[in-house]
Amino acid sequence: MGAICNEDLPLSPRRTCFASSHDLRFFKNVHDNVHGNIYLDPVALKFIDTEQFQRLRDLKQLGMTHMVYPGAVHSRFEHSLGVYWLAGESVQKLKKHQGLELGIDAFDIQTVKLAGLLHDLGHGPFSHLFEREFLPRVHSGSKWSHEQMSLKMVDYIVDEHHIDVDSGMIKKVKEMIVASSEFALPKGTREKRFLYDIVANGRNGIDVDKFDYIVRDCRACGVGCNFEFQRLMDTMRVLDDEICYRAKDYLTVHKLFYTRADLYRTVYTHPKVKAIELMIVDALLKANSFLEISSSIEDPSDYWKLDDTIIKTIEIAPDQELKESRDLILRIRRRNLYQFCNEYAVPKDKLEHFKDVTAQDIVCSQKNGGVILKEEDVAVSNVRIDLTRGRSNPLERINFFKDYDSEEKFTIPDDRISHLLPTCYQDMIVRVYSKKPELVGAISEAFENFQLKTYGIKAQVHSTPEKKKRRI
DSSP, X not given: OOOOSOTTSOOOOTTTTTGGGGOGGGSEEEEETTTEEEEEOHHHHHHHTSHHHHXXXXXXXXXXXXXXXXXOOOBHHHHHHHHHHHHHHHHHHHHHHHHHHHTOOHHHHHHHHHHHHHTTTTOOSTTTHIIIIIHHHHSTXXXXXXXXXXXXXXXXXXHHTTOOOOHHHXXXXXXXXXXXXXXXXXXXXXXXXXXXXXXXXXXXXXXXHHHHHHHHHHHHHTOOOOOOHXXXXXXXXXXXXXXXXXXXXXXXXXXXXXXXXXXXXXXXXXXXXHHHHHHHXXXXXXXXXXXXXXXXXXXXXXXXXXXXXXXXXXXXXXXXXXXXXXXXXXXXXXXXXXXXXEXXXXXXXXXXXXXXXXXXXXXXXXXXXXXXXXXXXXXXXXXXXXXXXXXXXXXXXXXXXXXXXXXXXXXXXXXXXXXXXXXXXEEEEEEEEESSGGGHHHHHXXXXXXXXXXXXXXXXXXXXXXXXXXXX
C-alpha cells in the first residue's frame, strides 16, 4: 500500500499513518477572505502544487458575471480551498461529538478533505456555460459532465505526478465527488454513507460546496447574506447513517436554499449576464472548428490546458478564421451587447410540461409584413430557478431531530412550516434577445405573438429597450 503521509515521517499502518494530519506544524497556512486561516495538509499540497490544480486560478467561479458585478472575479481555486477546509471542519466536528459511535478515523478525514479539494477539477471555462450551453450545441446528446471529468483529472494527476496516495482513498474520493450526480453509487454500496453527504449531498442538497459558494459569491457581488452555515455545522448529528439537523434550525436550512435561489435570480441569471453568456457561446461556436476547443473534453492531458483565457487567445489571434469570434468579443468589450427584448414567467400550472423555447419558435411566430426575421437574429435564454429539487420542497428530503437525547429522525411536513414560506419551489423564465439592435421591435412583437399563441397572454413589458438608460 502506498504511503499517504508526509514523506519525512515514518510510515505506519493504515489507521495510524495519518498522525501528522492534525499537526499544524506540517501544514501550510493561507489566509482566505471568507474563512480566515486555512491550513493545507501535506497530502493536499501534493495535488495543489500541480499545474492541473493551479489551472483553477484561471477559471472564474462565476464565469462572465464580473462584467455586471465587477467584484465577481474570484476563482474556482479559492472556492476549492474553501470546500476543502469546510469538509475537514465538518467531519472533525462529527468525530468530536460522535467519533466512537461512528467509527470516524484519520483515513476518513483525509478522504473527505481531498474530495472537497478536488471536486471542481473537471470544470470547463466560464462556469457552467461550457457544459450546459456550448457542448450541447457541438455534441448533440453528449453525456459529458464536469463531475466525470473531475474523476479523470484526479487519476491523471496521481499518475502524472506520481503521487504516493492510497488507491482505496482515491476510489472513495471519486465516489464522494459524484455523490450528488447521476453517477453516484447505489445507496447500499457505501460504507459510512453519511460521509458522502458532506461534499456533494445527493440526498437533500445540504453540503459544504454550497456553504462555501453561497457565502463567497454573496461577498464578491456585494449581495447580502444572512445564511449562517456555522450554525448547521455546529449542531448537525448523524442518525441512522445520515446527517440530520435540529428541528429548531429548519428556517436556517430554508435560508440556505432561499439564498441560493436569490443568487440565481439576481446574479447568476441577471439579464445582462445572460446576454454576455449568449455572446460567449456564439464566439466559442464560431471558433470551435479552427481551435478544436471541444476536442479536448475526453483527454485530461489536453483538457487541463483549457480555461477562461481562451477568450484572450481568440481576441489577439490574427487568423481570418477567427474574425467572427473576435468581432463578438470586441462587441462585449465595447458594451454592444445582444439587446434584451422581453421576458416571460411560465405559469405555475404549465411548468411540468414546459418545453424550452427556441429561436425557431420566435421566428415562426412573426406575422407577415415588415422585416423578415431569421433564427440567427434571435437568442433565447430559458432560465430555471429552484431550491435545488425542481418543483419540490427541499425540506421534504431533509431529516431532523428534536434534541440530542432523541434517537428519532423525522421530516417536517408542509403544514408545520411557516405560511410565509413559498408554496411553489421553481420559476421558469423565458428571455428573448436580439443580436442586432435594429431588430428589437420585430423580435419583441414576435415574442408577444408566441406568448399569445402558447398561453393566451402577453409577456409583461418591463421597459422599452430603445429608451432604456445604459446600465452596467
